Amino acid sequence: MENAIEIINLHKRFGEVKALDGLSFTVRPGEIYGLIGPNGAGKTTALRILATLIKPSAGSARIFGLDVEKNPNDVRRIISYLPEEAGAYKNLSGLEYLEFMAAFYFANKEEAQESILEAARISGLGKRLKDKVKTYSKGMTRRLLIARALMMKPRLAILDEPTSGLDIIHAHHIRRVIQNYVEKHGVTVMLSSHNMLEVEFLCTRVALINRGRILIEGTPDEIKSRYGVDNLEEAFMEATGSA
Amino acid sequence: MPSALSNLVKKEIKEMLRDPKILLGMVLMPLIVFPIMGAAINMSTSTIEKSMRTATLAVMKLDHGPMADQLIASFKALNVSLLEIQASPINEAIRNLEKTNITTLIVIPPGFTENLTSGLKGELDVYAILRSISLSEGAKASAANAPISIYEKTLVYQAVKQAFPDRKPENVLDPIAVKSYVMFRGRLLNISPEFLQGIFMSQSFGFPMVIMLLLISAMQIAATSISIEKEEKTLETLLTLPVRRLSILAGKLAGSIVVAAAGAIAAIIGVNFYAASIFSFAPAGSVDLAELGLSLSPLAYFLLGVTMFVTIISALALAICIAVFSENVREAQSLIGPFSLIVILPSLVLMFADIDVLPFYFQIILYLMPYTHSILASKAAFIGDYITMLRSIACISLFTIVVLYIAAKIFTTEKVITARLTLRKPKIRQ
Ligand SMILES: Nc1ncnc2c1ncn2[C@@H]1O[C@H](COP(=O)(O)OP(=O)(O)OP(=O)(O)O)[C@@H](O)[C@H]1O
Ligand SMILES: [Mg+2]
Numbered sequence: 211m212e213n214a215i216e217i218i219n220l221h222k223r224f225g226e227v228k229a230l231d232g233l234s235f236t237v238r239p240g241e242i243y244g245l246i247g248p249n250g251a252g253k254t255t256a257l258r259i260l261a262t263l264i265k266p267s268a269g270s271a272r273i274f275g276l277d278v279e280k281n282p283n284d285v286r287r288i289i290s291y292l293p294e295e296a297g298a299y300k301n302l303s304g305l306e307y308l309e310f311m312a313a314f315y316f317a318n319k320e321e322a323q324e325s326i327l328e329a330a331r332i333s334g335l336g337k338r339l340k341d342k343v344k345t346y347s348k349g350m351t352r353r354l355l356i357a358r359a360l361m362m363k364p365r366l367a368i369l370d371e372p373t374s375g376l377d378i379i380h381a382h383h384i385r386r387v388i389q390n391y392v393e394k395h396g397v398t399v400m401l402s403s404h405n406m407l408e409v410e411f412l413c414t415r416v417a418l419i420n421r422g423r424i425l426i427e428g429t430p431d432e433i434k435s436r437y438g439v440d441n442l443e444e445a446f447m448e449a450t451g452s453a
Numbered sequence: 454m455p456s457a458l459s460n461l462v463k464k465e466i467k468e469m470l471r472d473p474k475i476l477l478g479m480v481l482m483p484l485i486v487f488p489i490m491g492a493a494i495n496m497s498t499s500t501i502e503k504s505m506r507t508a509t510l511a512v513m514k515l516d517h518g519p520m521a522d523q524l525i526a527s528f529k530a531l532n533v534s535l536l537e538i539q540a541s542p543i544n545e546a547i548r549n550l551e552k553t554n555i556t557t558l559i560v561i562p563p564g565f566t567e568n569l570t571s572g573l574k575g576e577l578d579v580y581a582i583l584r585s586i587s588l589s590e591g592a593k594a595s596a597a598n599a600p601i602s603i604y605e606k607t608l609v610y611q612a613v614k615q616a617f618p619d620r621k622p623e624n625v626l627d628p629i630a631v632k633s634y635v636m637f638r639g640r641l642l643n644i645s646p647e648f649l650q651g652i653f654m655s656q657s658f659g660f661p662m663v664i665m666l667l668l669i670s671a672m673q674i675a676a677t678s679i680s681i682e683k684e685e686k687t688l689e690t691l692l693t694l695p696v697r698r699l700s701i702l703a704g705k706l707a708g709s710i711v712v713a714a715a716g717a718i719a720a721i722i723g724v725n726f727y728a729a730s731i732f733s734f735a736p737a738g739s740v741d742l743a744e745l746g747l748s749l750s751p752l753a754y755f756l757l758g759v760t761m762f763v764t765i766i767s768a769l770a771l772a773i774c775i776a777v778f779s780e781n782v783r784e785a786q787s788l789i790g791p792f793s794l795i796v797i798l799p800s801l802v803l804m805f806a807d808i809d810v811l812p813f814y815f816q817i818i819l820y821l822m823p824y825t826h827s828i829l830a831s832k833a834a835f836i837g838d839y840i841t842m843l844r845s846i847a848c849i850s851l852f853t854i855v856v857l858y859i860a861a862k863i864f865t866t867e868k869v870i871t872a873r874l875t876l877r878k879p880k881i882r883q
Contacts, residue, residue: 262692263867296685299468301467301471302471
């Protein structure tokens with residue numbers, strides 16, 4: 211079976227800054243793959259390349275066999291992307307936002323309606339969906355956006371720090387939703403996170419990156435045993451030389 | 454997918470028209486501010502008139518001849534409220550008057566009658582008593598002028614009548630009567646050139662003004678809508694959707710046009726109110742402009758519409774290109790500022806002058822500014838100069854195509870996400 215993601219020797223420069231410096235990894239369908247690393251490591255840059263927002267300076271990235279640089283339009287049909295720290299249209303209600311987004315994926319009204327109901331459930335916003343987005347708290351907006359990213363059941367969901375800004379209960383709820391989507395709908399997930407508990411709980415495999423390269427990759431258990439530590443946080447500190 | 458485009462346009466309009474800043478600033482403000490401005494100006498002019506009417510004069514008669522009595526009688530005949538005061542030293546009289554609401558003291562010195570009857574100038578001393586410095590107070594100061602000059606005219610008429618008993622004094626004083634005709638576009642019109650000029654003025658003034666308002670508000674709207682998307686990172690989400698990038702750009706343009714048009718209509722309605730209350734003597738009403746051949750032909754209307762359309766598109770695309778380099782709304786507004794100059798400068802200059810009377814180098818500079826051509830086209834519309842209109846439309850369309858091309862390029866590359874203006878901060882010396 212073809213890989214969900216295949217990144218080979220990816221480079222990205224912003225002027226003097228080397229954001230990615232030879233990044234390579236593959237993700238199999240149905241995996242939840244986590245990118246972890248310190249601030250400025252290049253996580254967002256890698257996810258943006260996968261999401262067809264920016265182009266690599268060198269190397270290649272494929273999603274289900276489609277080259278992100280050569281076939282961005284085809285890629286966009288099978289992915290969804292959740293930017294870090296994003297907002298929604300402030301003067302639309304949460305429901306209007308979901309309707310706006312659903313219309314791009316479903317020509318059929320019933321299918322669209324079904325996905326909107328699904329999104330309403332994921333977001334847990336209930337009646338507040340009728341309110342304008344500008345009245346939402348940070349966490350409520352985040353839940354709306356995650357619901358948006360999952361509602362069309364993409365083949366690959368690219369989530370940049372999905373649960374940042376969420377309280378423990380809602381973060382837990384969202385993790386369950388993500389797992390559920392992977393199991394029930396065969397969605398593959400690529401996420402980045404600063405929450406090691408989350409990564410350990412959620413990810414089938416993890417890549418620890420720094421300065422645009424992979425330091426170590428494997429299942430959370432493999433990484434822990436490699437460094438002989440009890441949790442991913444300690445492994446992170448060891449790997450980045452901060453311990 | 455055209456439904457994707459309409460989905461985008463609907464969202465743009467909803468999002469913008471619900472934004473209190475845009476709604477207030479672009480749509481409601483012109484509707485409220487212009488009429489208020491007009492009303493304020495109206496009110497202050499009417500207060501001036503009123504204070505002139507209510508100004509009360511005091512007169513101190515030191516001459517005992519009949520002309521002094523005649524002067525006072527003529528004032529009274531004009532319904533001027535007049536207080537005759539006793540002869541007293543001037544300083545003292547004025548000090549007393551300061552306690553009242555009298556604004557002007559007219560002193561008729563001794564010898565007034567004698568001078569007038571013996572062919573010399575009759576002298577009057579007029580003292581204005583001001584209590585503050587304002588327009589209406591200043592108007593009061595000259596309250597005595599009108600009645601005095603009316604009396605003066607009576608004296609002149611009397612003198613003329615005595616000298617030429619068998620002629621009408623008007624004919625002696627104003628011996629030549631001029632009747633005006635205007636030849637305009639092969640037609641003989643029974644109007645004065647000043648009147649025609651007034652119509653031209655209102656058109657040469659009005660159009661640049663409307664174009665300026667429209668373009669600047671359109672640019673602000675487009676810039677705001679892009680920079681909000683950048684600030685909130687909704688643009689990143691939008692660009693990963695299965696929608697053509699050009700549809701996203703077209704959606705932005707179309708949405709901004711609709712909102713800008715709403716703003717423009719509000720501005721035009723507002724300005725009309727304003728103009729109506731200021732220029733209440735506006736000449737156009739009484740004369741049929743179509744009769745004069747001054748109304749727009751259907752072709753001119755059409756070409757004017759085309760001009761406005763390409764002009765607005767280019768301004769919106771330009772604003773989008775600029776705003777892409779900003780990271781938030783405030784930055785976008787300040788980036789747009791300098792670019793408004795290429796709209797404002799030609800509008801202002803061409804409001805007051807025709808381009809061919811300007812110095813050569815200045816003409817070149819103006820011709821290089823794309824929006825000069827929009828205004829030239831609108832002016833040409835009124836004189837039916839279709840060649841100029843077509844030429845201007847070609848110029849502005851060329852500019853529009855270039856800007857649209859750049860906007861499309863920016864939107865189809867990663868620039869739309871990564872572009873930013875890195876203004877290097879001056880390094881702090883250690
Ligand atoms: N548009 C850009 N222009 C210039 N430099 C950029 C740009 N985007 C990212 N960079 C640089 O690339 C590097 C990697 O940034 P990136 O956002 O990928 O890090 P990250 O791992 O997501 O960090 P964080 O954990 O803080 O989100 C950083 O040094 C950053 O300054
Ligand atoms: Mg990041």
